[in-house]
Amino acid sequence: MKNIILLKIILMLIFCSCNKKEFSRIRPDKKLIEINTKYTELLTESENGWIGYLYPTGGKAYTFRFVFNKENRVFTSGTLDERYTANEMESSYRIVADQIPTLSFDTYSYLHLLSDPDEYVYGGIRGRGHISDFEFSFIRSSMDTIQLKGNHNGSKLVLIRANSTQDKSFIKKTYEINNIVKQINDFPLYHKKIIINNKEFTFSITPHINAMCFYYMEGNEFKQKTTLFSPNNNGIRFKDSINLAGISFQELSDFKINPLQNAGSFKINNQLEVKIEGIEAPLFIDKNAGNRFRQSSKQFYSPTMFTINGHHEALMLRDLDGFIGGYYISNITTSGLDALYLVYRTGLRYVGPLFYSHIDDQGVLKFNKYQEASGIIPSPAELVILRRFNDVWFNSDGYYVFQSGPDDFDLVNSKNAKIWVRFN
Amino acid sequence: MKTLIILLMVLLICFCSCKKDELLPNDPLLDLGGERWKKTKLDEIIYNDFIKPYNIEIKYKWNPYELNLNRTLVPPIENQVYPVLRALKEVWKNPYEKVGGTSFLKKFPLSKFILTGSPEYQSDGSEIVGLAEGGSKIILYRVNDFLIDNRPSVEAMFHTIHHEFAHILHQTIHYPQEWRGISTEWYTPTWFNSPNDVANSQGLITPYAKSSEREDFVETIAFLLIRGQESYDWIKEEYPEVSHIFQLKENIVVKYYKDAFNIDFRELQKEVQTAIYKISN
Numbered sequence: 001m002k003n004i005i006l007l008k009i010i011l012m013l014i015f016c017s018c019n020k021k022e023f024s025r026i027r028p029d030k031k032l033i034e035i036n037t038k039y040t041e042l043l044t045e046s047e048n049g050w051i052g053y054l055y056p057t058g059g060k061a062y063t064f065r066f067v068f069n070k071e072n073r074v075f076t077s078g079t080l081d082e083r084y085t086a087n088e089m090e091s092s093y094r095i096v097a098d099q100i101p102t103l104s105f106d107t108y109s110y111l112h113l114l115s116d117p118d119e120y121v122y123g124g125i126r127g128r129g130h131i132s133d134f135e136f137s138f139i140r141s142s143m144d145t146i147q148l149k150g151n152h153n154g155s156k157l158v159l160i161r162a163n164s165t166q167d168k169s170f171i172k173k174t175y176e177i178n179n180i181v182k183q184i185n186d187f188p189l190y191h192k193k194i195i196i197n198n199k200e201f202t203f204s205i206t207p208h209i210n211a212m213c214f215y216y217m218e219g220n221e222f223k224q225k226t227t228l229f230s231p232n233n234n235g236i237r238f239k240d241s242i243n244l245a246g247i248s249f250q251e252l253s254d255f256k257i258n259p260l261q262n263a264g265s266f267k268i269n270n271q272l273e274v275k276i277e278g279i280e281a282p283l284f285i286d287k288n289a290g291n292r293f294r295q296s297s298k299q300f301y302s303p304t305m306f307t308i309n310g311h312h313e314a315l316m317l318r319d320l321d322g323f324i325g326g327y328y329i330s331n332i333t334t335s336g337l338d339a340l341y342l343v344y345r346t347g348l349r350y351v352g353p354l355f356y357s358h359i360d361d362q363g364v365l366k367f368n369k370y371q372e373a374s375g376i377i378p379s380p381a382e383l384v385i386l387r388r389f390n391d392v393w394f395n396s397d398g399y400y401v402f403q404s405g406p407d408d409f410d411l412v413n414s415k416n417a418k419i420w421v422r423f424n
Numbered sequence: 425m426k427t428l429i430i431l432l433m434v435l436l437i438c439f440c441s442c443k444k445d446e447l448l449p450n451d452p453l454l455d456l457g458g459e460r461w462k463k464t465k466l467d468e469i470i471y472n473d474f475i476k477p478y479n480i481e482i483k484y485k486w487n488p489y490e491l492n493l494n495r496t497l498v499p500p501i502e503n504q505v506y507p508v509l510r511a512l513k514e515v516w517k518n519p520y521e522k523v524g525g526t527s528f529l530k531k532f533p534l535s536k537f538i539l540t541g542s543p544e545y546q547s548d549g550s551e552i553v554g555l556a557e558g559g560s561k562i563i564l565y566r567v568n569d570f571l572i573d574n575r576p577s578v579e580a581m582f583h584t585i586h587h588e589f590a591h592i593l594h595q596t597i598h599y600p601q602e603w604r605g606i607s608t609e610w611y612t613p614t615w616f617n618s619p620n621d622v623a624n625s626q627g628l629i630t631p632y633a634k635s636s637e638r639e640d641f642v643e644t645i646a647f648l649l650i651r652g653q654e655s656y657d658w659i660k661e662e663y664p665e666v667s668h669i670f671q672l673k674e675n676i677v678v679k680y681y682k683d684a685f686n687i688d689f690r691e692l693q694k695e696v697q698t699a700i701y702k703i704s705n
Contacts, residue, residue, distance in 0.1 A: 033452065073462075108501040112541070117495070117542050117544075118542050127547075151488075152496070
């Protein structure tokens with residue numbers, strides 16, 4: 001009996017023992033080295049480098065040009081500031097075998113300005129900067145596109161192989177194109193119409209937050225598509241492709257803007273030319289935008305307040321010494337009063353009206369004055385400027401509200417499309 | 425029976441034993457011995473001046489695992505690294521070697537310096553200017569703001585370095601018992617609520633010296649070395665009611681350096697002061 005049990009155990013051991021081929025697969029280190037070599041070659045073999053479209057988690061979008069070499073050096077230029085368009089900054093990079101293969105920009109370059117926690121370096125939030133990244137995990141790659149994701153904050157970086165025209169002058173050209181795109185806001189009329197595939201749309205572009213919004217109707221319902229964009233040497237490139245009137249596109253190019261004529265054009269997919277036309281009245285009204293604007297907990301800011309007839313500092317609020325801008329704060333009191341404070345003397349003083357806000361059934365936001373000058377009592381000269389502002393702010397026609405970014409709103413006079421203010 | 429069992433065991437060993445033709449893999453291991461990159465001139469300076477003679481690593485390339493993962497920080501600008509290295513040599517390494525002998529830093533070494541471009545902000549908005557971990561690693565922040573020809577900038581960075589190195593010294597040979605009880609009544613975890621003048625009026629050289637007995641000890645050393653004897657004496661005169669406490673602490677520090685390391689603290693002070701003057705002028 002004992003022998004039989006013993007024999008059974010032995011037979012079981014023989015049959016269940018390890019498969020000897022278990023360790024014949026590729027070893028992890030071999031795979032790691034292969035991946036490391038593959039990405040290094042991919043990055044370094046592009047002669048003109050890579051165009052990087054960065055979408056930090058903190059918002060906005062930026063365009064960079066990176067040229068990598070095999071000595072772990074990278075030459076960076078970017079659209080962060082006009083000063084950085086001319087000179088490349090040399091720093092170092094390496095491919096790190098982290099949990100996911102990672103592209104680490106491991107010494108400081110223009111890219112790091114967005115992550116710098118010292119707000120005096122390039123703005124942003126103290127301790128967090130612009131909530132961006134400089135270490136990115138490889139998510140997907142092909143010969144001409146690399147998708148990456150920030151390890152610290154999850155920002156999105158897309159690298160696209162630079163073509164022969166995208167040389168050292170790329171960022172300078174991009175900056176110039178961006179300045180052309182900005183002129184769209186110099187149109188005397190706020191509302192801008194385009195027709196794509198026989199369907200009408202209106203749109204807004206907010207360059208300093210890199211947001212573009214398309215407005216249209218679907219049946220009887222107002223619809224809006226918002227996308228972030230980053231500029232390049234042809235025009236602008238969206239964070240993700242967008243579909244309008246059955247056409248899918250990710251780039252707008254060949255911007256031609258003529259503000260004085262309220263007209264311009266751009267191309268979709270480098271082919272389809274779309275005419276821009278400034279119009280007197282909105283084609284589509286977002287009746288709920290006023291409520292979203294008032295219900296947001298954000299303190300909305302506008303550096304210049306009203307744009308009138310294409311002039312961004314139309315009310316000359318800079319006559320207030322050290323004027324910083326206007327702040328809209330909703331529900332500043334428990335009774336539901338809203339405030340619009342003009343902040344001046346580099347932030348030491350503020351003054352502005354208190355008012356009740358009312359949104360009618362057409363979505364028009366109207367302000368009913370409660371107090372002309374709340375805050376720190378202004379001097380007589382300052383009061384004159386405030387009254388100049390109040391005359392426009394309390395215009396009885398009220399304002400249509402359009403959402404012009406992720407949490408950004410434009411107020412446009414309901415009867416006069418030449419008067420509008422953008423809050424970010 | 426016995427023979428059968430032995431036979432079966434032999435059979436078992438034969439069937440289950442390892443496959444002999446399997447060789448150990450000879451693929452190289454990625455980053456074995458540390459991460460590698462093409463060495464630059466800066467890397468050579470670090471190797472020749474710090475790694476080779478002292479086994480002190482100077483890490484200036486970004487490595488998130490050396491830092492607080494919950495904070496946003498950035499690596500240094502490369503151009504800023506060499507001035508820090510130069511100052512490290514002149515304001516920290518040379519004075520100790522001159523007064524304590526060439527092997528001094530080899531006996532009480534730091535293992536690495538981590539250079540970081542930005543400050544580290546706490547959630548309350550305050551910032552960390554330097555940090556030592558395990559008595560061997562020092563994190564230097566604000567490297568991007570370091571100005572070698574600006575005395576306050578040099579003082580700020582090297583106060584941290586001398587402070588942390590003093591920790592290493594007292595962790596090797598403990599400070600004298602006499603230090604205990606001198607300022608115990610003022611030690612508090614909320615030291616940051618005391619401005620400089622309050623700390624000074626209590627017989628403590630800086631607000632941070634109020635955080636604990638050992639911080640008090642190393643802050644006194646760092647102050648005497650970096651700000652110098654004149655500044656220390658000025659505080660003594662400014663707060664006569666606690667001048668005897670400052671004097672007692674100074675005496676203990678001088679005696680400690682002599683007894684524990686056979687270092688003339690006055691000489692060391694002079695060397696550090698001369699180096700700061702030379703480097704920032």
